Amino acid sequence: xxxQRRYLRLAVLVAVLTLVASACSGDDDEGGAGQGxxxxxxxxxxxVGGSMEVAAVWSGxxxxxxxxxxxxxxxxxxxxxxxxxxxxxxxxxxxxRIQGSSPPDVAILPQPGLLRDLAAQGALKPIEDVxxxxxxANFAAHWKELGxxxxxxxxxxxxxxxxxxxxxxxxxxxxxxxxxPRTFDELMTTARTLKDSxxxxxxxxxxxxxxxxxxxxxxxxxxxxxxxxxxxxxHEIPWTDQSVKDAxxxxxxxxxxxxMIAGDPTQVTFVQSVDAVFRTPPxxxxxxxxxxxxxxxxxxxxxxxxxxxxxxxxxGSSPASVVGGGDAVVMMKDTPQAKELVKFLASGEAAEIxxxxxxxxxxxxxxxPSVYPDDVTRKNATxxxxxxxxxxxxxxxxxxxxGGTPSRGxxxxxxxxxANPSNVDGIAAELEAAAAASFx
Amino acid sequence: xxxxxxxxAPSQTLPAxxxxxxxxxxxxAPVAAVRRGSGTGGGAKRGMAALFLAPALILLGALVVxxxxxxIVASFQxxxxxxxxxxxxxxxxxTNHRTLVAIRNSIVWVAVVPATMTALGLVFAxxxxxxxxxRAFKAxxxxxxxxxxxxxxxxxxxxxxxxxxxxxxxxxxxxxxxxVRPPGEYTGAAPSEGMEGAGKGMALTAPVVAGGNxxxxxxxxxxxxxxxxALQAVTPVPAADExxxxxxxxxxxxxxxxxxxxxxxxxxxxxMKVDLxxxxxxxxxxxLSGEDGTFRIEDVAAGTYRLExxxxxxxEPFGGVQWLGPTLITPSIIVAYIWVWAGFxxxxxxxxxxxxxxxxxxxxxxxxxxxxxNFRRIIVPLLKxxxxxxxxxxxxxxxxxxxxxxxxxxxxxxxxxxxxxLEMWRTAFGARDQGLGAAVAVLLFLLVLPVxxxxxxxxxxxxx
Numbered sequence: 001x002x003x004q005r006r007y008l009r010l011a012v013l014v015a016v017l018t019l020v021a022s023a024c025s026g027d028d029d030e031g032g033a034g035q036g037x038x039x040x041x042x043x044x045x046x047x048v049g050g051s052m053e054v055a056a057v058w059s060g061x062x063x064x065x066x067x068x069x070x071x072x073x074x075x076x077x078x079x080x081x082x083x084x085x086x087x088x089x090x091x092x093x094x095x096x097r098i099q100g101s102s103p104p105d106v107a108i109l110p111q112p113g114l115l116r117d118l119a120a121q122g123a124l125k126p127i128e129d130v131x132x133x134x135x136x137a138n139f140a141a142h143w144k145e146l147g148x149x150x151x152x153x154x155x156x157x158x159x160x161x162x163x164x165x166x167x168x169x170x171x172x173x174x175x176x177x178x179x180x181p182r183t184f185d186e187l188m189t190t191a192r193t194l195k196d197s198x199x200x201x202x203x204x205x206x207x208x209x210x211x212x213x214x215x216x217x218x219x220x221x222x223x224x225x226x227x228x229x230x231x232x233x234x235h236e237i238p239w240t241d242q243s244v245k246d247a248x249x250x251x252x253x254x255x256x257x258x259x260m261i262a263g264d265p266t267q268v269t270f271v272q273s274v275d276a277v278f279r280t281p282p283x284x285x286x287x288x289x290x291x292x293x294x295x296x297x298x299x300x301x302x303x304x305x306x307x308x309x310x311x312x313x314x315x316g317s318s319p320a321s322v323v324g325g326g327d328a329v330v331m332m333k334d335t336p337q338a339k340e341l342v343k344f345l346a347s348g349e350a351a352e353i354x355x356x357x358x359x360x361x362x363x364x365x366x367x368x369p370s371v372y373p374d375d376v377t378r379k380n381a382t383x384x385x386x387x388x389x390x391x392x393x394x395x396x397x398x399x400x401x402x403g404g405t406p407s408r409g410x411x412x413x414x415x416x417x418x419a420n421p422s423n424v425d426g427i428a429a430e431l432e433a434a435a436a437a438s439f440x
Numbered sequence: 441x442x443x444x445x446x447x448x449a450p451s452q453t454l455p456a457x458x459x460x461x462x463x464x465x466x467x468x469a470p471v472a473a474v475r476r477g478s479g480t481g482g483g484a485k486r487g488m489a490a491l492f493l494a495p496a497l498i499l500l501g502a503l504v505v506x507x508x509x510x511x512i513v514a515s516f517q518x519x520x521x522x523x524x525x526x527x528x529x530x531x532x533x534x535t536n537h538r539t540l541v542a543i544r545n546s547i548v549w550v551a552v553v554p555a556t557m558t559a560l561g562l563v564f565a566x567x568x569x570x571x572x573x574x575r576a577f578k579a580x581x582x583x584x585x586x587x588x589x590x591x592x593x594x595x596x597x598x599x600x601x602x603x604x605x606x607x608x609x610x611x612x613x614x615x616x617x618x619x620v621r622p623p624g625e626y627t628g629a630a631p632s633e634g635m636e637g638a639g640k641g642m643a644l645t646a647p648v649v650a651g652g653n654x655x656x657x658x659x660x661x662x663x664x665x666x667x668x669x670a671l672q673a674v675t676p677v678p679a680a681d682e683x684x685x686x687x688x689x690x691x692x693x694x695x696x697x698x699x700x701x702x703x704x705x706x707x708x709x710x711x712m713k714v715d716l717x718x719x720x721x722x723x724x725x726x727x728l729s730g731e732d733g734t735f736r737i738e739d740v741a742a743g744t745y746r747l748e749x750x751x752x753x754x755x756e757p758f759g760g761v762q763w764l765g766p767t768l769i770t771p772s773i774i775v776a777y778i779w780v781w782a783g784f785x786x787x788x789x790x791x792x793x794x795x796x797x798x799x800x801x802x803x804x805x806x807x808x809x810x811x812x813x814n815f816r817r818i819i820v821p822l823l824k825x826x827x828x829x830x831x832x833x834x835x836x837x838x839x840x841x842x843x844x845x846x847x848x849x850x851x852x853x854x855x856x857x858x859x860x861x862l863e864m865w866r867t868a869f870g871a872r873d874q875g876l877g878a879a880v881a882v883l884l885f886l887l888v889l890p891v892x893x894x895x896x897x898x899x900x901x902x903x904x
Binding site: 206411 | 602628632663692693851852870872873
């Protein structure tokens with residue numbers, strides 16, 4: 001009797017907790033309801049109801065912001081959405097779920113390589129009928145290509161990243177009386193003037209290998225052109241190619257004069273490199289990296305007033321080119337809920353919800369630029385959506401041990417190059433040896 | 441006898457476990473005795489023993505024995521583990537420059553760490569018996585062991601930073617050197633138009649004569665570095681036997697202006713030592729610039745001279761030792777490791793020391809032995825078993841060293857600081873090459889195995 005009463009109490013407790021939990025999630029839904037108003041193209045959605053699961057890498061603030069997008073979807077369709085944050089292990093988690101035949105309805109993939117692999121496995125459903133029209137109308141052709149395998153559309157890019165940017169300290173530029181450089185030669189004279197004014201021109205966080213690969217890719221895309229870029233991405237031309245050596249020489253022009261760089265470019269971490277430019281007074285004037293730079297600074301600084309950005313300078317007559325990344329929405333189960341969510345995420349309306357909250361660039365041309373929170377973000381997001389040439393980050397397309405592992409492959413070799421920028425031929429040969437071993 | 445601390449990684453617990461269950465261990469003895477004693481109850485008792493042993497055996501099998509064999513099998517497979525490749529991984533292991541560096545570094549660790557630490561621990565243990573605040577002394581040495589190796593590594597990583605503004609070691613060295621060699625007030629300045637000699641004493645390119653009026657422009661000076669009392673630079677007027685001029689920051693805030701000439705908004709650089717050098721290089725006269733940057737050298741004889749800004753104005757401050765650079769990285773990490781682990785050696789040896797028979801030491805003293813002879817001929821020989829334990833334990837730890845290298849070595853020099861255990865992790869989980877990673881693990885296992893067996897034999901010898 002006594003035992004029974006204890007169980008009863010426990011059951012009541014569980015019931016109460018469940019009620020509280022569901023009440024909380026109910027609040028969340030209402031909170032998101034007001035966010036779904038945008039000025040871009042609205043998606044025609046059906047009230048399909050039911051429930052579904054979506055998996056992506058985002059956590060923390062990004063997860064909270066994406067939640068608001070999902071809440072707007074719930075308001076429109078009545079579908080309850082469970083969000084699963086995979087962290088960096090999305091490939092492993094999705095493969096395990098596929099093996100266990102319980103994939104999420106929709107996943108958002110950070111690498112085109114993963115999209116290709118999963119499509120080849122047959123784990124993705126084609127979305128031509130679902131979002132084909134929207135993708136053709138609202139995205140530049142290269143985004144459609146990146147989301148397609150063998151001519152069939154599998155992914156639509158919801159979020160993008162522009163990694164072709166230089167960030168500068170406004171007061172350092174004003175002090176020296178210089179403007180944001182548009183060409184590489186202008187960059188060289190600007191740097192000289194900055195140096196004369198008493199500020200170190202460059203901050204390079206080469207303590208992290210990926211900072212150097214991004215720098216190399218930006219130079220390579222502009223100097224060698226998009227065709228060569230694609231060939232090198234697939235390792236169809238060797239790293240000992242003349243175009244690679246030329247790009248390394250150009251990179252060497254940035255790296256060879258140590259008095260022009262704040263700190264040791266093989267030791268400074270990425271965050272230190274950003275802070276050096278965002279600090280007052282600045283330790284350096286310019287840092288090259290993607291649109292995530294302001295979010296990485298630990299210094300308080302205001303966009304436009306304290307820092308600003310410029311597009312990575314053109315080399316020769318290169319067109320407006322962007323090296324970047326993106327997260328593609330793919331459908332893993334053919335359910336009405338999944339179809340509606342893909343349709344929604346392909347619309348400008350969904351992207352505008354997150355764009356308003358900041359830390360987000362959309363490759364979708366239907367997004368009204370006025371929704372971005374400040375001019376700097378707007379400029380960079382527009383450059384991403386309007387780029388004549390867009391290429392996915394080459395090192396993200398390469399096998400992990402060549403393009404994605406600290407102290408390995410391209411990361412380590414470009415750090416060696418930063419330590420000794422005159423060794424062009426030697427590093428090119430070592431890059432080729434490492435690439436040949438990885439692209440098997 | 442003092443036990444070494446509990447194992448921290450499977451590679452250590454593993455052979456101990458295997459050895460314990462397969463050797464003539466005590467648990468086997470009672471069972472055998474029972475079997476001999478009675479024929480009927482034996483089966484039940486053995487079943488009972490098996491029942492009690494089962495959980496431990498199952499755990500050992502699942503967590504230790506199985507992973508060893510799985511790793512050995514994986515070391516003969518390709519990177520994803522779906523194809524056998526024979527000895528290819530081992531061939532790669534022994535020809536790859538990176539793994540060879542890792543093996544070399546591990547050898548350095550094994551050669552340096554156990555010996556240094558045992559010696560240091562012995563010194564600390566003996567000394568701690570003599571000092572007044574024995575407990576405080578021991579606690580201070582032992583304290584770093586209370587924090588994890590990872591946290592200790594982070595502390596040292598920050599202390600080793602190259603920039604003296606961040607790294608406390610270099611800050612201390614800088615403070616000491618600046619007492620002897622104070623840095624110049626205008627470090628980092630570069631010559632402007634008409635000047636030469638960047639980084640050293642900067643001089644006018646053209647020769648100077650008495651009655652001349654010269655402008656010495658400098659660039660690359662941050663506005664904060666110009667003294668607050670500096671005024672707009674002006675060009676002074678010379679008398680016939682004078683050399684006059686102005687030293688100024690040849691950069692107008694906001695840009696513009698003519699290089700090599702004094703423009704509106706360009707400040708003079710006060711306190712600059714200007715040397716007038718004769719043709720043979722000797723200093724004829726010197727002057728100090730004023731608030732507006734002007735200087736005046738009087739009574740100058742006819743002839744041509746060279747006008748130079750003394751190198752002392754530009755003397756660089758101490759830039760910092762590259763503790764974390766490719767050459768010093770392994771010694772730097774070893775020092776950090778010794779700091780964390782010195783307490784372990786000291787405690788074990790101090791315990792051994794406390795248990796030493798005092799009569800022997802006193803007898804030696806009565807016989808006229810001095811302290812050194814006491815230490816050398818009595819303490820060291822009697823402490824040999826404890827020293828052996830410390831040494832062997834540290835050999836194993838030095839072979840397995842991983843976390844502190846990962847934390848202290850910056851990404852760019854991790855190849856230079858690489859050790860076998862780190863290489864195993866980076867290959868298997870960073871570069872996602874399971875086969876090669878497993879081969880590195882097997883190599884590490886083979887290296888640890890003989891030391892483990894030696895350790896086991898010592899224990900068994902002492903028990904018998």
